[in-house]
Amino acid sequence: MAESVTRSSKTFKALVGEFGIAIVLAAEIGLFALLSPYFFTAENILNISLQTSIIAIIAVGMTFVILTAGIDLSVGAIVAFTGVIVTTVLKMNAPYPVALLCVVLSGLAIGAFSGALAGTFVTKLKITPFIVTLALMTIWRGAAYMFTDGRPVWGLPDAFSLLGSGRLFGVPVPTICMVIVYVAAYVVLDRTRFGRHVYAVGGNPEAARLSGVPTDRVVLKVYMLCGMLASFSGILLASRMNSGQPNAGQMYELDVIAAVVVGGTSLFGGRGSVVGTFIGAMLIGVLRNGLNLMNVSSYVQMILLGVVILSAVLLDRLRGR
Amino acid sequence: MAPLLQMSGIRKEYPGVVALQDVGFELRSGEVHCLLGENGAGKSTLMKILSGAIRRDAGRIMIDGVDAVVDTPADAQRHGIGMIYQDFKLVPELSVAENIFLGNEPTQGRLPLIDYSLMHERSREVIAMLGESIPTAAQVRGLSIAQRQIVEIAKALSKKVRVLAMDEPTAPLTEHEMKNLFKVIRRLKEEGVGIIYISHRLEEIFEIGDRITVLRDGTFVHSCLVAEADKRSLVRWMVGRELEQEYPKIPLDRGGELLRIEHLNAGMLKDINLTLYQGEILGLAGLVGAGRTELARVLFGADPRESGRVTLGGKEIAPRSPREAIDAGIGLLTEDRNAYGLIMQMSVRENITLSNLKEVASGPFLSRSAESAVAERFTSELRIKTPGIEQQVEHLSGGNRQKVVLARWLFTKSSLLIFDEPTAGIDVGVKFEIYQLINRLAQEGVGVIVISSDLPELLGVSDRVAVMCEGRLTGILSRQEATQERVMLLASGETALEGFRG
Numbered sequence: 001m002a003e004s005v006t007r008s009s010k011t012f013k014a015l016v017g018e019f020g021i022a023i024v025l026a027a028e029i030g031l032f033a034l035l036s037p038y039f040f041t042a043e044n045i046l047n048i049s050l051q052t053s054i055i056a057i058i059a060v061g062m063t064f065v066i067l068t069a070g071i072d073l074s075v076g077a078i079v080a081f082t083g084v085i086v087t088t089v090l091k092m093n094a095p096y097p098v099a100l101l102c103v104v105l106s107g108l109a110i111g112a113f114s115g116a117l118a119g120t121f122v123t124k125l126k127i128t129p130f131i132v133t134l135a136l137m138t139i140w141r142g143a144a145y146m147f148t149d150g151r152p153v154w155g156l157p158d159a160f161s162l163l164g165s166g167r168l169f170g171v172p173v174p175t176i177c178m179v180i181v182y183v184a185a186y187v188v189l190d191r192t193r194f195g196r197h198v199y200a201v202g203g204n205p206e207a208a209r210l211s212g213v214p215t216d217r218v219v220l221k222v223y224m225l226c227g228m229l230a231s232f233s234g235i236l237l238a239s240r241m242n243s244g245q246p247n248a249g250q251m252y253e254l255d256v257i258a259a260v261v262v263g264g265t266s267l268f269g270g271r272g273s274v275v276g277t278f279i280g281a282m283l284i285g286v287l288r289n290g291l292n293l294m295n296v297s298s299y300v301q302m303i304l305l306g307v308v309i310l311s312a313v314l315l316d317r318l319r320g321r
Numbered sequence: 322m323a324p325l326l327q328m329s330g331i332r333k334e335y336p337g338v339v340a341l342q343d344v345g346f347e348l349r350s351g352e353v354h355c356l357l358g359e360n361g362a363g364k365s366t367l368m369k370i371l372s373g374a375i376r377r378d379a380g381r382i383m384i385d386g387v388d389a390v391v392d393t394p395a396d397a398q399r400h401g402i403g404m405i406y407q408d409f410k411l412v413p414e415l416s417v418a419e420n421i422f423l424g425n426e427p428t429q430g431r432l433p434l435i436d437y438s439l440m441h442e443r444s445r446e447v448i449a450m451l452g453e454s455i456p457t458a459a460q461v462r463g464l465s466i467a468q469r470q471i472v473e474i475a476k477a478l479s480k481k482v483r484v485l486a487m488d489e490p491t492a493p494l495t496e497h498e499m500k501n502l503f504k505v506i507r508r509l510k511e512e513g514v515g516i517i518y519i520s521h522r523l524e525e526i527f528e529i530g531d532r533i534t535v536l537r538d539g540t541f542v543h544s545c546l547v548a549e550a551d552k553r554s555l556v557r558w559m560v561g562r563e564l565e566q567e568y569p570k571i572p573l574d575r576g577g578e579l580l581r582i583e584h585l586n587a588g589m590l591k592d593i594n595l596t597l598y599q600g601e602i603l604g605l606a607g608l609v610g611a612g613r614t615e616l617a618r619v620l621f622g623a624d625p626r627e628s629g630r631v632t633l634g635g636k637e638i639a640p641r642s643p644r645e646a647i648d649a650g651i652g653l654l655t656e657d658r659n660a661y662g663l664i665m666q667m668s669v670r671e672n673i674t675l676s677n678l679k680e681v682a683s684g685p686f687l688s689r690s691a692e693s694a695v696a697e698r699f700t701s702e703l704r705i706k707t708p709g710i711e712q713q714v715e716h717l718s719g720g721n722r723q724k725v726v727l728a729r730w731l732f733t734k735s736s737l738l739i740f741d742e743p744t745a746g747i748d749v750g751v752k753f754e755i756y757q758l759i760n761r762l763a764q765e766g767v768g769v770i771v772i773s774s775d776l777p778e779l780l781g782v783s784d785r786v787a788v789m790c791e792g793r794l795t796g797i798l799s800r801q802e803a804t805q806e807r808v809m810l811l812a813s814g815e816t817a818l819e820g821f822r823g
Contacts, residue, residue: 191686192682192685192686192687193678193679193682193685193687196678199664199667199671200664200671203664203665203666203667204660204663204664204665206660207655207660207663207664208664209623209642210621210623210655211643211662211675212643212644212646212647212676213644213675214642214644270664270665270666270667271666
């Protein structure tokens with residue numbers, strides 16, 4: 001009797017170990033499918049992917065940063081600053097292809113610049129990533145307000161909204177972007193020398209350096225990548241809102257970090273994957289969507305989200321034993 | 322009279338491995354009982370069970386002949402069982418007294434305020450009992466490693482320890498500090514403390530030990546008085562076979578000049594001049610802090626150099642990073658493989674290929690099959706004991722971890738390899754394999770520099786021995802000239818042997 005109990009608990013543990021957080025996501029989806037007939041329709045699933053895409057794309061960059069045992073708190077502010085800059089660029093009314101090119105280039109330049117700043121402070125001046133990116137967060141947020149006098153940028157050409165609100169073969173463009181980013185990130189982390197270097201730097205920076213890994217360069221690249229994905233998301237968000245909002249992306253950094261950590265990436269670096277991050281982001285997105293469908297108030301939603309984050313991380317701890 | 326501690330029938334299983342099987346161990350009060358075995362023999366597991374860090378699957382632990390529950394570290398402490406680990410568990414920011422009474426602070430009567438005067442007084446008593454004098458108000462941060470060890474022992478004593486296990490306590494100590502530690506251990510014996518002593522240095526066992534117990538592959542092999550054993554039989558019990566000779570030296574004719582260092586200055590290093598030939602094994606001797614590791618790091622580009630000229634294979638090199646040094650053909654096996662060598666979260670495969678990913682990639686993309694082939698080749702060639710190449714290195718024993726780092730450097734195909742304390746904390750069997758490997762590298766024409774604090778080892782493996790003292794090279798001795806006495810003289814800064822200067 002006692003033996004059968006231990007055996008079943010062992011198989012449960014083995015199951016959790018194998019699929020971990022994916023089981024929680026499946027259970028969540030099953031539960032909402034039972035509770036709401038609309039939940040499990042193709043339309044709603046596309047809807048979830050659209051709503052989650054922006055957080056999920058930034059979470060890819062954050063996964064790289066956290067894998068090196070860093071953190072980037074500036075992503076939400078970069079989203080806002082990029083949004084107001086690119087919309088302002090758009091209003092210069094250049095011909096369409098030129099305008100789009102300017103938007104993408106200026107947007108990505110902001111992210112790359114911010115990331116390069118963060119990376120330089122972290123590697124050359126040895127300041128902890130938390131402080132560096134906290135400072136950058138308030139700088140970019142302040143810059144977004146200052147640049148717009150605190151007012152949104154309106155009156156954009158219609159074509160711009162195609163990026164955030166358009167569809168290709170029925171699939172929202174941001175969803176397609178998200179899938180491409182995830183596939184590319186998976187390949188980079190799992191199959192390239194750079195990806196291996198990221199894990200090595202996060203696992204043991206000094207051992208990595210003494211093994212010939214160019215640690216400073218790796219860290220710099222990782223922050224630039226994170227910044228660029230944040231600014232790319234900023235362009236998508238501005239397009240979806242068809243405006244540049246200086247208060248856009250508030251608290252995004254927390255949602256993004258939650259997605260990464262729920263997805264099993266260790267805050268101490270060296271362990272994790274974008275597959276986990278994807279599941280983590282979806283777990284949070286599905287929860288929001290399902291609770292909305294059931295008309296649960298946003299206050300209660302916040303509490304439930306906190307509970308889910310704690311349970312997911314707890315599950316990960318069990319897996320580690 | 323019942324022995325102080327008796328462990329019997331101890332069994333511990335991990336998924337896929339039986340770490341301990343029916344192991345027995347007995348300790349009397351006032352004796353030093355040496356626990357011997359190769360890496361992975363089960364010594365650490367047995368000690369973790371004794372200290373309550375992990376739970377046994379079966380077996381009894383008796384103290385004074387009475388069954389004792391030792392399921393948690395708190396249980397162990399209650400029974401007077403103390404551990405001194407290799408990496409001390411001290412808080413560097415706190416004072417000596419605060420560390421000794423950490424978690425056990427005396428209070429002022431009923432008030433929840435720490436009674437500092439009492440704490441310092443008792444700390445002084447405990448330290449004096451060990452025949453030492455360390456200011457109890459000093460910050461642990463500023464103490465030497467030997468002093469920290471004394472603080473650890475004092476901490477255990479303050480908790481009325483009766484069983485004290487010490488894991489490789491002499492590994493970080495100088496000769497003089499070691500003698501002092503032995504004095505402290507003898508005092509502990511007089512106090513009736515039973516000491517479990519783990520060490521890979523067999524010489525020490527004959528000096529300090531009373532009894533030995535040998536484990537091999539998780540099973541009990543032999544137990545007897547030290548007086549009844551000799552070095553040869555100890556090795557046979559540990560390894561399970563005879564080792565013919567300790568150092569399998571193959572005499573070689575040295576090749577052409579490989580490395581030339583001229584007037585090198587960097588940090589503590591002053592005017593280093595040294596030449597190394599192809600196929601030569603050069604031992605680098607000196608006391609801890611003489612600058613040997615510093616020299617290795619400068620050559621490897623890990624630390625900056627101030628002035629001087631270094632040529633490798635006739636070409637001048639000045640690496641500004643380990644990457645540049647590796648590309649130039651230099652490899653450095655660092656001391657402390659856990660801190661500076663391995664990425665613990667990574668697999669055996671990933672650790673082996675890390676320094677030479679180019680070789681298993683086309684452009685930026687890695688080839689998993691090429692990588693696996695390399696890892697498989699080295700695991701079988703070096704006989705790395707692992708369930709597979711995908712195993713995380715943190716689950717390997719010390720000797721196998723070291724082989725993984727060795728494999729990494731072999732895979733870089735360097736023309737100059739520097740080994741910094743390659744056999745520290747490694748058992749005799751694997752040591753022998755490492756010596757053979759160094760010989761093989763030399764035969765292939767690689768220039769090898771070996772840094773070791775184990776002088777007999779250094780003399781055993783080297784063709785020439787260079788001696789350092791306080792950042793200077795004080796002499797270079799040929800294999801014939803190099804005796805322990807001569808090396809020690811040069812290492813302590815004696816310049817009487819001016820004639821041997823290289």
